[in-house]
Amino acid sequence: MPLDIYDKLMMLAKRRGFIYPSFEIYGGSAGFYDYGPLGSRLKQNIENLWRKFYILKDNCLEISTPTVTLFEVLKASGHVEEFTDLTVDCKKCKQSFKVEEIIEEKDSIENTIDKDNIKCPNCRSKLMNPYPVNLMFSTKIGFGKSRDAFLRPETAQGIFIDFHLLYRYNREKLPFGVIQIGKGYRNEVSPRQGIIRLREFSMAEAEIFFDPKDKNHQNFDLVKNKELYLYDNKKEKKYSLEKAVNDKIINNQALAYYMHLTHEFLIAAGVDQKKFRFRKHDKNELAHYAEECWDAELYSERFGWIECVGIADRSAYDLKSHIKKSGTDMYATRKYDKPRIVKNKKIIPKMDELGPLFKKKAGEIKIILENMEVKKLDKISVKIDGKTIEIPKTCYNVIEKKEKQTGEKFIPHVIEPSYGIDRILYCILEHNFIETRKKDEEYRILKLNPIISPIKVAVLPLINDNDLSKIAKEIDLSLRNSGIETYYDEGGTIGRRYARMDEIGTPFCITVDHDSLEDNSITIRDRDTTNQVRIKINDIINVILNRISS
Amino acid sequence: MPLDIYDKLMMLAKRRGFIYPSFEIYGGSAGFYDYGPLGSRLKQNIENLWRKFYILKDNCLEISTPTVTLFEVLKASGHVEEFTDLTVDCKKCKQSFKVEEIIEEKDSIENTIDKDNIKCPNCRSKLMNPYPVNLMFSTKIGFGKSRDAFLRPETAQGIFIDFHLLYRYNREKLPFGVIQIGKGYRNEVSPRQGIIRLREFSMAEAEIFFDPKDKNHQNFDLVKNKELYLYDNKKEKKYSLEKAVNDKIINNQALAYYMHLTHEFLIAAGVDQKKFRFRKHDKNELAHYAEECWDAELYSERFGWIECVGIADRSAYDLKSHIKKSGTDMYATRKYDKPRIVKNKKIIPKMDELGPLFKKKAGEIKIILENMEVKKLDKISVKIDGKTIEIPKTCYNVIEKKEKQTGEKFIPHVIEPSYGIDRILYCILEHNFIETRKKDEEYRILKLNPIISPIKVAVLPLINDNDLSKIAKEIDLSLRNSGIETYYDEGGTIGRRYARMDEIGTPFCITVDHDSLEDNSITIRDRDTTNQVRIKINDIINVILNRISS
DSSP states (O other): OOOOHHHHHHHHHHHTTSEEETTGGGTOOTTOEEEOHHHHHHHHHHHHHHHIIIIIITOOEEOBOOSEEEHHHHHHTTHHHHSEEEEEEOTTTOOEEEHHHHOSOSTTHHHHHHHTTOBOTTTOOBOOOOEEEEOOOEEEESSSSOEEEEEOSOSHHHHHTTHHHHHHHTTTOSSEEEEEEEEEEOOOSSOOSGGGSOSEEEEEEEEEEEOTTOOOOTTHHHHTTOEEEEEOSSOEEEEEHHHHHHTTSSSOHHHHHHHHHHHHHHHHHTOOGGGEEEEEOOGGGOOTTOSEEEEEEEEETTTEEEEEEEEEEEETHHHHHHHHHHOOOOOEEEEEEEEEEEEEEEEEEOHHHHHHHHGGGHHHHHHHHHTOOOOOOSOEEEEETTEEEEEOGGGEEEEEEEEEEEEEEEOOEEEEEEEEHHHHHHHHHHHTEEEEEETTEEEEEEOOOTTTOSOOEEEEESSSOHHHHHHHHHHHHHHHHTTOOEEEOOSSOHHHHHHHHHHTTOOEEEEEOHHHHHHSEEEEEETTTOOEEEEEGGGHHHHHHHHHOO | OOOOHHHHHHHHHHHHTSEEETTGGGTOOTTOEEEOHHHHHHHHHHHHHHHIIIIIITOOEEOBOOSEEEHHHHHHTTHHHHSEEEEEEOTTTOOEEEHHHHOSOSTTHHHHHHHTTOBOTTTOOBOOOOEEEEOOOEEEESSSSOEEEEEOSOSHHHHHTTHHHHHHHTTTOSSEEEEEEEEEEOOOSSOOSGGGSOSEEEEEEEEEEEOTTOOOOTTHHHHTTOEEEEEOSSOEEEEEHHHHHHTTSSSOHHHHHHHHHHHHHHHHHTOOGGGEEEEEOOGGGOOTTOSEEEEEEEEETTTEEEEEEEEEEEETHHHHHHHHHHOOOOOEEEEEEEEEEEEEEEEEEOHHHHHHHHGGGHHHHHHHHHTOOOOOOSOEEEEETTEEEEEOGGGEEEEEEEEEEEEEEEOOEEEEEEEEHHHHHHHHHHHTEEEEEETTEEEEEEOOOTTTOSOOEEEEESSSOHHHHHHHHHHHHHHHHTTOOEEEOOSSOHHHHHHHHHHTTOOEEEEEOHHHHHHSEEEEEETTTOOEEEEEGGGHHHHHHHHHOO
16 A cells, blocks of 8 residues: 555654654554654744734733643533543453444444444454543542542633633623633543544633623624635535624624634645635534534545634533532623612522531532522522422522612623644645655655744755855854744755755755855745845845744 | 731732632642733743743754653653652541651651651641652553553653654754753642642753763853852852862763853843852752752742752663663764774573563563673673573573674763743742832832743823824734734823833833824833833834843
């Protein structure tokens, strides 16, 4: 079987220092990869470009929270119950499989296995009795009286549980966005897709908090005529943002705006427009927290359409859960034009009655009662863990209170663009990988956008000569001092050295030749056109800075 | 008790969005902190400044490897056995304590507890029977046939196990350095020092690989006259780098050079020179992998001298262990001027004899035998897990071979500067925190160096006026488009707004006033002098870029 593009790229990635399989000297472990010197640089450049879009353009705040996350947080968020994959074990060869990956039909996934005659992909035994497996890595904090914890499945929860602090930081104004870039973890049953399905991955997430009554975006008007390819799982069609929102293809301006921002970012990062689309989640594939979700999908020759970004309307799901479980005031306020005097019926819980009756749940019930809007008084019931519990009248008093209100409280809704950085990085490599031949040899070029290229400029003395090397080293140093990543290389023919740089995506090569000694000029070679232009040494930094920043 | 500087700083840090206790809405968990919008920016600025020193100045390569680390890696590195704290439990109140923290004398730590009458700091019961506890967070990869893993205690091992790939990337030349910035984990028994003792922390580590016969640094001559304060646990004395190396106070140039680089970096980041020293580790406190170690210590009013950077000579410890355990060729080659023909005695192990005799250890013994220099032949023994095992003559043949050698193989030595980013960040805040009074009110200033300040410029219309706001917003946007972090603020008196910016360390405030409408100028206020200078709007970006880059 000839190598496909994935094999070829991963060979190049390992040979040239982009990506290594992790722990290889100990036999490796599926789902873990290292970024080598060039890969680490490339990944950081992609992340910093993303920051430009979300921090500088969209004014988001960035925070950074731990990867080790308390059980309580992920219990409240629903991940302890919902973050699962249906799994099946082979009794004979002892391997485990994710059901979704070994059956054809996505529908009726629960039933397929037991009903049909599904064979183990490994030893062909019949597979039976699938069961859900939680995909979080678990650990414990401390010793003795230790606490249960998980490695976070998403960075988002770290943002949600700080919402009240961040809302205050933003001077209690909505909408505002908070981003986090960092590691996420997913203990896959048996990852088989290389760098596309990682157990430890890098994500960039934005949680934009909106008043649910106003999911418009202030910059929407500037971009409403931009067009996107939208795929509804049947057909793909081009829509302007405005039309998509008006026709309710996309539910609101906020979702549409962040789809647009995602498109802009991915194109700027070097994704091929022709291998890009947005796909809407069917109702039955939505995550447990999502009301609507669009995936930005990128096409790969081996893997087909890959989900690289999810843009979800998480509504009030997460904040509501955390308010309920923690009892913290995480509401926002919609200010009235002038304060109002309102009569409110309030429930005053009696803990000495609730305690003996409801034991551990009494505290939670107290918080629900205190925050309940009282309409009918004959019968009060609360919902806990899915069960409705009636609260006896002996457990509370009801009082009527006049209150001055400056506004009404509500739980903000969240629009979440969530980016898988590793998948995006892989797709950028694939979309920009060119194989050709030169002088009867294989010749590879990575046409990376200068803004994300790991090395911006190679500095090459034409031949190995002390005078030329001296000038070249000075140029190299001055570029580095200006914060520009360079690679200095004086080994081999100039053609060989250009080839090395083309293969790792370096957009510019500076060559110092004997004329440089006389005229203080050098040539700059452009990777994509192979054109060479002669410029003054003093102008190098400005020329390069100009060309790598756009 | 009045608040000390730590309390005051942490209150400011929470109120203004630098640092929040993690999971606070669920009761929090000691040893975990979140970085808020300003803290996250500050931390990134410190890390990027560090990168300038190690990547641009020292030419190191950066890589990025997983935090989840296979058991085998940390078994080989010695962490499974050695990364422990002596711990004691209180039988009565069920709390656990780190012995080191509750006894006075650091000597004879093993005996103190059982011999002396040490009381529980909590309930005053007598404490007995201390035992070592491994401080790594443990987890499992996969299900069914799962593999044991830990959260990495240091980023270094990810670099060591890729050494052969990185050596090839660097075209097999020594010395060269590899850095990694990322999370490290240490499941402390009971952390009690706030942000100074974290269970999940950020570290920046550099592993510089040297030929053990040549631990000189190419830039040493440029810095040999620089002076450092060195503390040998008895007295502190100022030494030039050259004298310290010549007098063997510091063992080699490489160690001395990275101590100097550490000093330069910390001062550039804003550490107070008067609260800075290097302390040499006593022999009995060296980590299990270290031959010599110097700590860069920073002084804190509450905590005293804090270890913020460790600069260790790890010798060949780690690479040797990984070569032995994995059987991977991780040697470097010292090239001869011309190839040599050498007669070599080589041991050819017989697996069919070794196998039945040594079972699981046979493979490891085979690798050791193959790589052994054969001198005496009457008795061959190998050392495994601390035990010396004699190998019977029936288990191998010895042959003599003529070989062409281009160089000799050796295991590189490693100099490791390892930085605790969170501690450095805290000390920078403490060293630059000024409390004073203004108009009879408390007034706080953070005199952060502009290069690490989270916000570089505040943009303030003098009063709330549409014309002024319009200009101010244009200035704000153009600064952001140039990558400069700004804060736009039109709320409150101008004095109040200056005060807010002084408190978070913003070095410059731009004020747009009514004259700006006529003369296209604004005033720039300097935080530290409070001087105001009037400049043209067109010059703003250059002026600011100039002042924040040095």
